[in-house]
Amino acid sequence: MSETANATETEGEPTSEKLVELAKRRGYFFQSSGSYGGVGGFYTFGPQGAALKGNVEDAWRDRFAVAEGNMEIDAPTIMPEPVFEASGHLEGFDDMLVECPDCGESHRADHVVEDDTEYEDAESLPIPEVEEVIAEYELVCPSCGAGLAGQAVEAFNLMFATNIGPGDSQPGYLRPETAQGIFVEFPRLKEYARNQLPFGVTQIGRAYRNEISPRRSIIRTREFTQAELEYFVDPETDEPDLERVENVEVALYPASEQQTDDGEVIETTVGAAVEEGVIGDPWVAYFLGVAKPWYESVGVDMDRFRFRQHLSGERAHYAADCWDAESEIDGNWIELAGFAYRSDYDLSKHAEHSGDRFTVFRQYDEPKTVERATVDPDMSYLGPEFGGDAQTVVSELEALAGRDRAAFEGDAVEIDLEGETREIPVEKTGFAVEEETIAGEHVTPHVVEPSFGVDRLVYTVLHHAYREDEVDGEERTYLELPPEVAPTFVGVFPLQNDADLEAQADEIVDDLREAGLSVSYDDSGNIGRRYRRQDEVGTPFCVTVDYETIEEDQTTVTVRERDTTAQKRLSVDELAETLTAIREGDLAFDEL
Structure with missing residues (x-):
């Protein structure tokens, strides 16, 4: 049962080909609809992959929704055409x-x-x-x-088109990003936030893009999962608490370095990057500081991780600044997330197209007295003079009064009516400047968006966790997954096919599952082969029930750690509590 504990890792970088083969064989991910020849850009996550993906999503939710005090929604994946006309996806996606x-x-x-x-x-x-x-x-x-x-x-x-309803159906599209499901609901969501800025709304869900040439397994697909946070801020009054992240060390690849022949990644801290102007927007900097340690916690190798600033040509026209989180895979850098300051573009566009109010009322500390220009046109003059265009003239006069009071200083005021300049006597406009006391004003919030690709992150975590070494003279493949995200936390084995051993193992499985741990039971093959199976899917610990367990006065089992193959005897009575403490990071295996 025992193994050589000092496993030696072999040299050489794991390849994507090896990982994809392991993923298919061990139930992480595989191309969908294989019985029908498969279809490019669509993948099914198997039992191990679905569990890993779910754990990563839960970890993201804990950090970016719960820990930051943000709300979460779940919007439909199909939305009507006007939504994407407003967002610009119909024209520019x-x-x-x-x-x-x-x-x-x-x-x-x-x-x-x-x-x-x-x-x-x-x-x-x-x-x-x-x-x-x-x-x-x-x-x-x-x-x-x-x-x-x-x-x-x-x-x-890239959008997938569909129809909503039968007959003269309404055109719609599968959403290309989860963000629009948040933006269009802002008028209601702001009420849940009690109309107080700043506030954030998160969503984890499917998005769809009809990629021209999907490739590299789950790195570029046509259906994928996003985890997005839309953080709404008052651009004049809200600032992030940079002290919380100012000492976070980050590897930055700014645009200035990318545009030189010998440009390099800059190793610095979030605070220094803001102070030196490397990161222009403090809100973007804040979320980079939150994201970096989170990526490390779920298993991304920090020696193969960086934040890259968008060049001017690739940055969306409405984005004041944008950085990507990137990981290195077999010598190539892939995007894991985007951190963008989107200004008020999205909310303003939806307000313009929908007619709904996408603003928040900003209450002044004290009421203010302001001057307001008004018009009260003489309709007995405008009606005969302009006929059916009279109401249009009223609207033009109101708009002109709001933007240019000086236009009313002469005897007549000029307006543009269908390309023709028309004069109206000022005395017929009812122009006046009045004082008004106001308690506040309506503000269109700006949006800070950290947008994470879950599938690419799952691939990165697996790739960065892939290991090959030698144990007791035999080659071994294992995944060094963090316990917090590993699909299975512990495997439980009876040493042999013995009724007493199996009964004790069954009891341990029940106890561990009741404690909230994910458990795999395996009684097939020799104990070494079972260890290898669990190593290859990344299970951090294995518990073996042997004859000492059932024969000794104190009931103990062998607990084996995946990475070092080290083994320790632990009391069955304390097993669930001990393993839970290790999973929560409160206890280390080598401290036992």
């Missing part, structure tokens, strides 16, 4: 598509460029420039090798 003239396969043009040239961020290039690069480098189709020079690169909208 595109990728660059190039089609092979020989085999007809469609490819992401920017990926074709990045894979075979020195360009690292072709997505930020305009389409004409991408076409020029393809021609200059004589790039070819990744599928058949045919030349792509001269082929048109086109914008392809």
Whole structure:
């Protein structure tokens, strides 16, 4: 039963191919609809993968919803077309598509460029420039090798369209991000927050993008899970508590470094980065400081992790600043999350298109007396003079009074009516400046958005946890997953097929599950083979019930730790309490 405790890790980086094979064999993830040939961009998480993904989501919820005092919602994944017209997704949510003239396969043009040239961020290039690069480098189709020079690169909208209801149904779309489900409900959500800024709303759920060329297993798919926080702030009065994160050490790759030949990642702290202007927005800095230790806690290797600032060409036009959390996978950096300051773009757009109020009333400390310009037009004059356009004239006069009082200082005021300049005597406008006492004003909040990709994070955690070593002369593969997120926390084995051993093992399984621990029971094969199975799925501890357990006066079992293969005898009476303390981080195995 015992093993050599000083396992030696072999050299060499784990490959994605090994991980994908392990994931399929051990039930982490695999391509969906395999019986029908599979379909690109869709993956099923098996028993181990679903448990790991659920644990990661729970850890995110604990940190970004519960610990930060934010609320959580669960909005529909299908939304009507006007939502995406307002958000800009109908017009601008595109990728660059190039089609092979020989085999007809469609490819992401920017990926074709990045894979075979020195360009690292072709997505930020305009389409004409991408076409020029393809021609200059004589790039070819990744599928058949045919030349792509001269082929048109086109914008392809990534949203999945659908219809809502029968007959003359309403057009709708599967949401490409969970964020819009939060934004459109803001008029109601602000009431739950008692109209007090700042407040945050989180959501964990599915999003859909009709990717041109999904690839790299669950890194780029057509259906995926996002965990997003939309944090609503008053841009004039709200500031983050940077003291909470100012000493968090971060690896930053700012735009200035990316644009030089010898640019490097900057090792600094959140506080220093804000003070030196490396991170321009303090709210973005705050959430980078919250995210970094959280990523480490769920198993991301900090030696292969950084925050990269968006270049001006890839940053959304409404984003004042944006940083990505990135992890290194087999020499490539992949995006795990985006941290953006979205200003008031989203709420203003939905207010404009829906007619609803997407503002919060800001109460002044003391009422203020202000001057307000008003008009009270003489309709007995406007009616005969302008006929059916009279009400339009009233609206124009009201708008002009609000923005330019000086326009009413002469004898006549000019307005634009369907492209024609018309004059109206000022005495007929009823123009006046009045004093008014107001208690506050309506403010459109700005939005800070940390947006996390859950599937990519699960892949990163597995990749960074992948280990190969040698134990007792045999090669071993194991996943060094943190106990907090491992799909199974403890495996329980009877040493042999013996009724008494099995009965004791069953009792231990019940006790551990009652304590809230995830448990796997295994009585198949020799004990070494069972250890290897649990190692390969990342189970941190194994409990073996042997004859000492049932024969000795004090009932004890062997507890084996996954990474070192070290073993200790523990009392069955204290087993659940001890393992729970280890899982919660209150006790270390080597302290037993």
